């Protein structure tokens with residue numbers, strides 16, 4: 291397998307965790323976002339959307355991290371990253387989507403570049419935008435996790451799932467932007483438990499070959 295990845299990409303980080311959890315080896319193909327390598331024609335030939343990550347397996351390319359994690363789950367079922375019961379799967383997918391569909395797009399590189407350029411924001415202005423959407427997104431995620439009563443060591447009881455693969459990179463991102471994470475004890479408790487696991491530790495940004 292080849293993973294088109296960038297060390298700071300939280301969507302690529304999700305896949306690195308999922309691949310590690312399933313014990314699947316991959317060859318990293320580095321696509322630098324600050325150098326705009328994701329917009330080069332050779333990468334657009336891999337992923338026409340021009341976004342990282344993309345996963346190549348068996349000569350086929352898979353894009354969109356949630357869809358790709360579902361692909362991995364179907365093709366390489368062990369250990370499972372989804373619970374057995376339909377209602378629990380729906381909960382895990384909801385947690386993953388709160389992060390990947392509601393929080394992450396507001397704070398993506400192209401969004402930050404756009405608000406900076408179009409509204410003449412300086413770095414403080416961009417950080418205010420970033421922290422606003424983190425506070426709103428993590429606040430509602432915290433309420434959802436606490437209210438559902440399904441979380442345990444991880445987002446779903448004591449089973450690592452795709453929800454954790456999404457939660458940990460989002461917290462890394464929020465830490466990078468120095469967001470106040472004290473209001474989210476459930477999220478931070480899960481984060482702490484995940485970061486005791488090799489699969490998560492090895493996938494973190496500063497352990498990647500392009501992190502130098």
Ligand SMILES: N[C@@H](CCC(=O)N[C@@H](CS)C(=O)NCC(=O)O)C(=O)O
Pocket residue numbers: 298299300301302323328340341342343353354355356390398399400401
């Ligand atoms: N929904 C996509 C998001 C992919 C995405 O936005 N990746 C970011 C890096 S985390 C990216 O390539 N950004 C480039 C840009 O915004 O220009 C997924 O889950 O794969």
